[in-house]
Amino acid sequence: MTAIKHALQRDIFTPNDERLLSIVNVCKAGKKKKNCFLCATVTTERPIQVNVVKVKKSDKGDFYKRQTAWALRDLAVVDAKDANKENPEFDLHFEKVYKWVASSTAEKNTFISCIWKLNQRYLRKKIEFVNVSSQLLEESVPSGENQSTAGGDEESLDEYQELNAREEQDIEIMMDGCEYAISNAEAFAEKLSRELQVLDGANIQSIMASEKQVNILMQLLDEALKEVDEIEHKLSSYEEMLQSVKEQMDHISQSNDLIQLSNTNNMKILEEIEFLVNYLDLSKGHIKALTDGDLSSSKGIEACTNAAEALLQCMNVALRPGHDELQAVQQQQQQFKDLREQFARRLANHLNNVFVQQGHDQSSTLAQHSAELTLPKHLPFHRDLLRYAKLMEWLKNTDREKYDGLNKNYVDYISRLYEREIKEFFEVAKIKMTGTSKEGKKFATLPRKESAVKQDLESLHGSSGKLTGSTSSLNKLSVQGPGNRRSQSSSLLDMGNMSASDLDVADRTKFDKIFEQVLSELEPLCLAEQDFISKFFKLQQNPALPGSVMADSIEVDGGLLSRQHSLLGDRHSVPSEKEEAGIIRSMMIKVFRCIEPELNNLISLGDKIDSFNSLYMLVKMSHHVWTAENVDPASFLSTTLGNVLVTVKRNFDKCILNQVKQMEEVKISKKSKVGILPFVSGFEEFAELAESIFRNAERRGDLDKAYTKLIRAVYNNVEKVANESQKTPRDVVMMENFHHIFSTLSRLKIACLETERREAKHKYTEHLQSYVIYSLGQPLEKLNHFFEGIEARVAQGIREEEVSYQLAFNKQELRKVIKEYPGKEVKKGLDNLYKKVDKHLCEEENLLQVMWHSMQDEFIRQYKHFEGLIARCYPGSGITMEFTIQDILEYFSSIAQSH
Helix, strand or coil, X not given: CHHHHHHHHHHHHHHHCEEEEEEEEEEECCCCCCCEEEEEEEECCCCCXXXXXXXXXXXXXXXXXXXXXXXXXXXXXXXXXXXXXXXXXXXXXXXXXXXXXXXXXXXXXXXXXXXXXXXXXXXXXXXXXXXXXXXHHHHHCXXXXXXXXXXXXXXXXXXXXXCCHHHHHHHHHHHHHCHHHCCCHXXXXXXXXXXXXXXXXXXXHHHHHCHHHHHHHHHHHHHHHHHHHHHHHHHHHHHHHHHHHHHHHHHHHHHHHXXXXXXXXXXXXXXXXXXXXXXXXXXXXXXXHHHHCCCCCHHHHHHHHHHHHHHHHHHCCCCCCCHHHCHXXXXXXXXXXXXXXXXXXXXXXXXXXXXXXXXXXXXCCHHHHCCCCCCCCCHHHHHHHHHHHHHHHHHHHHXXXXXXXXXXXXXXXXXXXXXXXXXXXXXXHHHHHHCCCHHHHHHHCCCCCHXXXXXXXXXXXXXXXXXXXXXXXXXXXXXXXXXXXXXXXXXXXXXCCCCHHHHHHHHHHHHHHHHHHXXXXXXXXXXHHHHHHHHHCCCCCXXXXXXXXXXXXXXXXXXXXXXXXXXXXXXXXXXXXHHHHHHHHHHHHHHCCCHHHHHHHHHHHHHXXXXXXXXXXXXXXXXXXXXXXXXXXXXXXXHHHHHHHHHHHHHHHHHHHHHHHHHHCCCCCCCCCCCCCHHHHHHHHHHHHHHHHCCCCCCHHHHHHHHHHHHHHHHHHHHHHHHHCCCCCHHHHHHHHHHHHHHHHXXXXXXXXXXHHHHHHHHHHHHHHHHHHHHHCCCCHHHHHHHHHHHHHHHCCCCHHHHHXXXXXXXXXHHHHHHCCCHHHHHHHHHXXXXXXXXXXXXXXXXXXXXXXXXXXXXHHHHHHHHHHHHXXXXXXXXXXXXXXXXXXXXXXXXXXXX
16 A cells, blocks of 8 residues: 555656645445545645545556545535444545445545544634544544654655755765665764764863963953943043033023014014004095095095995905904904994985985986887986996995895885886877777776677777677677678778778787887886896896796795895895895896786787787797797796786687687578588688788797697588588588688698698598589489489399390380480480579589589489490390480580570
């Protein structure tokens, strides 16, 4: 086994830098016995790795090869099977269980003992040993003086080191000098002992010969010690002298430090005095400007502004610690406070007087604008007040209470002024819209029922006889039939040669211009006032987004004002940009609190005058809202116009719903033909008007939705009237009205109604064909019935050439039926048909010739169909109709020309 061990170490493990510690000859349990070796090895390089290697003898030669290797750290359990009896079997539990049978129990125990030692020495993980004798494990633990032997092969191999080349050479030289050492070890040892004794004697003689030299060395050492004592004595005296000098130098240094400290203190005092004099001193000129400066002239305002800024700089100086304890500083600060309060009070009183005076001056100009639709300009007023903008900024930063008071007073004065101007402006606009004097302006503000509104309008227009509002456009739907509609329209003619529709257009155009003028006057007024408030009161107007602070600025009288005071109440708190934008909006709402109600009243008046005015107002208002939002989406103007736009949109939707309702309530005359229904003509008028108004408008989508609602109502009510018609056939009502709708949509080219246009064309074509087919069955009634009977027999399965054998459809019966319709009778029947169709059709659409041409085509188609049936069912009979296609063309042409 030893030879095998050395052979394995040399051939397998040494090339891999491993040492073989233990080996056991094993075979697998329960199978055909094939011997192999399990080897416990460690690596020679650090970190040390412990492995269990399976080595098997090669089948091809007499050498061993490495087959499998397991890391010892993967070993979980070692099972020796029986701890009391000798049993060569044992199990090793790696990732799976390996069962082995050793060649002898001693080899098994030696291998397990080596595994135990390696586990204790190298592994942190403790391997579990099962059925292993405790005595075997105890013997494996090294203790006391037998530790070197108990360590076994592992420790001896751990300390073993191979000889290098030089060591091998030295040993060979020694062995060459003592050749007999190998053959006679005792003689070699005796020789070495004799040489050692000789060396010891030589050492003793050398020591005894050097005694004299030792004595001489000791004397020299004594002398050196004496000289050292003398040197120490001198050094002590020198140290005493230096100590005295050190004390004197320390005294001088302390004196210099005191002098330097005094100089430093004097410099700091001078610096503090210069700081206080430079930054806490206000010139006499500034003091005079603050106490007695002229706040009316430009030079005086500039001097007061410079003095106020200088005062603010003095008051805002950051004092150093301890400055506020000085009496002079306290007196100076008190003087600054007194000057600030005195000037702030004087400035606030002066600006309040300016507000009042400017308000009176501006009111005196109202009479000049009362007859014109223009608003007074406040630019001179703003220009005068902007001279005080820097002083207002100073007041905002120093005395918040007086700043808030000026803010409130300005809003109170200017709001009353604007209210008078705007109300007068809107009264002029209402007068121009209605054409009345000031005494009739109450109409615009009092809500009335529709009948009362008509009476007021009639009284306003006097003898002109023109009715607007509810009597215009689609409101004519209540007229019964086209005849009555014509008489109603003619009754509206007046004012020279102008028709009622011309008057409507003229009044609507006039209203549109007035409404545009109103918005054009309000827009620059609001923008100029908002810009002035921002510059004069030094407020940021752009940062806030719509809906942020606006939510706190909706209530004009109560909540808004409290919100404003909460923002300005603390003198030392600085509102953020967002809050300042909210302050501007709150001020604008109070200043122009009458604009939105007045606009709503004006819109209500325009809607009462003519419901179609809502179209003009929707377009104009949308454009101005779009313009205002592009300038500042959070501005007062944008918000106010947006609110008013909602009202206009509601009126527009209400107008559309009223038109739909009037369509549903239309009644037709039972005594006259229907013709083009009034609401169909009304839709045409509405569409023409709307297309002219909404050309390039921003809110085209609202009109498209209204178109969809109206056209669906028109379609539904055309069909409803057609079903209820007694005088005019249903197909004629559908055909004429859908032809009119199709013509209107084709002419106006409304993109959103393209589907409805195609639907109108389809319905028109469908009902035209239906009416033609129905009408043509009348002139050749018996002939039609005869051929229908033939087609019925063919449909039942009778062959066409056998139909002539049927008693009811033989040749004699066919000739009898054909004789009843000679050319003259056919022409007479067609003439009667033409007269009947003429009675059914109305003159507005001029569809008679179209209808007559379609009947001609259908009649020829039926003629050809009858000829074909005769040829197929009565072949060779020679039976033909008594008139030809050429005769038919002449009949239709002559009838059309005669009428």
